[in-house]
Amino acid sequence: MRIKFSLFFHVSMIAVCVTPVAILLLLSFSKNWAFPVLLVDQFSSIAWNDLFSGGNDVRHSLLLSVLIATVVAFVATIIGFFVSKTIAYHTYRRQLLFLAYLPFVLSPVILAVCLKFYFIKLSLAGTVAGVIIAQLIIAIPYSIIFFTGFWNQRVKSFEHIVNTLGGTNIVALTSVIIPLSKPLLLVCFFQCFLISWFEYGLTSVIGYGKIQTLTIKVYQFLTEANIYYAALSCCLLIIPPVLLLWINKRIFLKYL
Amino acid sequence: MKNKGTILSFTLLFIFAIIPLVAGLGYALLYSFGLVGVLNHGFTLQYWKQAFADQAIAISFLYSSSIAIISLLLSVISALLVALRYYQLLKKGIYTYLINLPLAFPPIVAAFFFFQFLSKGGVVSRAAFQVGITHTMQQFPDLVNDRLSIGIILAHCFLSFPFFLLLFTGLIKTQRLHDFFQIAESLGANKRQITFRVAIPLLIQKSLPNILLYFIFIFGAYEIPVLLGRSHPESVSVLAVRKLQKFNMLDIPQGYVIAVVYTIFVVLFILIFLKQKKLAYAN
Numbered sequence: 001m002r003i004k005f006s007l008f009f010h011v012s013m014i015a016v017c018v019t020p021v022a023i024l025l026l027l028s029f030s031k032n033w034a035f036p037v038l039l040v041d042q043f044s045s046i047a048w049n050d051l052f053s054g055g056n057d058v059r060h061s062l063l064l065s066v067l068i069a070t071v072v073a074f075v076a077t078i079i080g081f082f083v084s085k086t087i088a089y090h091t092y093r094r095q096l097l098f099l100a101y102l103p104f105v106l107s108p109v110i111l112a113v114c115l116k117f118y119f120i121k122l123s124l125a126g127t128v129a130g131v132i133i134a135q136l137i138i139a140i141p142y143s144i145i146f147f148t149g150f151w152n153q154r155v156k157s158f159e160h161i162v163n164t165l166g167g168t169n170i171v172a173l174t175s176v177i178i179p180l181s182k183p184l185l186l187v188c189f190f191q192c193f194l195i196s197w198f199e200y201g202l203t204s205v206i207g208y209g210k211i212q213t214l215t216i217k218v219y220q221f222l223t224e225a226n227i228y229y230a231a232l233s234c235c236l237l238i239i240p241p242v243l244l245l246w247i248n249k250r251i252f253l254k255y256l
Numbered sequence: 257m258k259n260k261g262t263i264l265s266f267t268l269l270f271i272f273a274i275i276p277l278v279a280g281l282g283y284a285l286l287y288s289f290g291l292v293g294v295l296n297h298g299f300t301l302q303y304w305k306q307a308f309a310d311q312a313i314a315i316s317f318l319y320s321s322s323i324a325i326i327s328l329l330l331s332v333i334s335a336l337l338v339a340l341r342y343y344q345l346l347k348k349g350i351y352t353y354l355i356n357l358p359l360a361f362p363p364i365v366a367a368f369f370f371f372q373f374l375s376k377g378g379v380v381s382r383a384a385f386q387v388g389i390t391h392t393m394q395q396f397p398d399l400v401n402d403r404l405s406i407g408i409i410l411a412h413c414f415l416s417f418p419f420f421l422l423l424f425t426g427l428i429k430t431q432r433l434h435d436f437f438q439i440a441e442s443l444g445a446n447k448r449q450i451t452f453r454v455a456i457p458l459l460i461q462k463s464l465p466n467i468l469l470y471f472i473f474i475f476g477a478y479e480i481p482v483l484l485g486r487s488h489p490e491s492v493s494v495l496a497v498r499k500l501q502k503f504n505m506l507d508i509p510q511g512y513v514i515a516v517v518y519t520i521f522v523v524l525f526i527l528i529f530l531k532q533k534k535l536a537y538a539n
Contacts, residue, residue, distance in 0.1 A: 023372065035393055079272065086266065094530065100269070103272075106519065110493055110515050113515065198363065200362070200364050201478045238365060249352070
């Protein structure tokens with residue numbers, strides 16, 4: 001009985017975790033999947049070939065997504081790191097943290113429709129810069145919340161020691177704080193990258209359909225009933241997070 | 257120097273967190289009261305009255321709450337049971353990597369996968385046909401865009417289950433719950449009592465802030481309900497966006513009413529969340 005339970009656990013866990021990836025990969029390598037064939041009846045690498053040869057827009061969307069996510073992650077991590085310090089040591093820490101939580105937890109698409117007017121007025125709607133700024137509105141609060149826990153009494157005493165020994169605040173930052181927070185900075189960078197990478201609502205509203213990141217492409221291909229290219233876009237969306245989660249895990253295991 | 261840093265930090269906090277929120281909410285409020293917008297001519301409560309008279313909005317809030325509660329119940333309970341039963345297996349080997357795999361799925365990819373998996377022409381329907389359970393595509397039940405929102409709930413569970421599983425296994429380890437279990441055992445508690453009177457209450461108490469936060473995320477989700485849901489009832493985000501983005505301009509003020517009510521709901525929820533978080537850490 002115990003063995004049966006254990007076997008059931010192994011089978012269901014592997015099925016839940018692996019089946020979606022396997023099906024998406026399979027669909028991206030096919031060109032015909034008529035009912036009632038269970039697995040695809042015609043394998044083809046057309047979609048992937050088009051990606052590498054630039055025969056479709058997917059490569060452009062992939063590069064655009066990488067660019068937007070990298071910029072968002074970089075800016076959000078740096079700003080969040082320094083702003084969180086002020087919040088963490090502030091008398092009104094709880095109240096300020098509450099303000100930081102709000103943009104992060106609000107539905108991005110509702111936030112976007114409320115902000116669209118201002119983006120249009122500032123001529124930022126439908127531009128890459130507009131999408132980056134819009135995504136920063138949710139990524140920076142996340143980064144602030146992420147780092148608030150880092151700034152504790154221990155870190156403060158390290159800074160005090162450096163100051164007592166004659167070091168400036170810049171020295172304390174470069175020689176103590178940054179080396180101490182390096183793993184967290186990397187983890188936050190990855191998490192912000194993923195927030196941007198996964199983003200659909202803000203991008204679709206503020207981007208006006210002109211800024212076609214991979215998530216926008218998936219929806220577009222789906223409405224065009226082009227499931228093979230949609231599956232290709234899905235595979236491309238999954239690969240970086242899998243790599244980042246793996247690296248994230250290694251960093252967490254190694255340093256934390 | 258210190259003051260300059262503080263001023264800069266507050267400026268950035270205001271620019272990226274507070275101003276967008278206040279400006280967005282302010283615009284939505286003004287629009288909903290008829291003070292801005294192309295078709296508006298001055299202060300009116302008409303749109304708020306219409307919105308509250310329109311059952312679609314109340315139904316939408318109830319529908320989103322129900323989806324979030326059911327999805328969370330299913331994923332939290334299953335994650336609790338798996339974490340407690342298979343803790344030893346989960347903390348080593350292939351599972352430490354495998355559990356992370358669904359976390360790499362953006363919601364739109366999860367929605368796309370469940371559409372291809374559960375629809376009438378999907379993998380499950382084909383398998384049912386192959387083994388002779390169904391004889392035509394139409395005989396397969398509606399599992400996406402369906403009345404009971406099965407597709408939406410399963411997609412949310414798929415994304416939230418690994419999150420809670422990792423959270424609970426992490427808590428068992430960091431909070432040294434096995435020490436509590438041993439104490440309970442030495443005091444004469446049996447396995448059932450340890451599970452239901454010690455383990456589950458402790459894990460729920462410690463993870464309550466995360467559960468509440470996840471409720472808000474599912475409540476405001478857009479991609480999954482828009483792809484896997486029906487046109488009636490609609491989730492809050494889908495309804496708001498439909499009213500704000502589609503062709504009938506007379507619906508726009510009502511869309512902003514929904515956005516304002518949703519924001520107030522989230523603000524109240526975050527206040528509860530922060531209180532719970534404080535309590536969880538205090539304990």
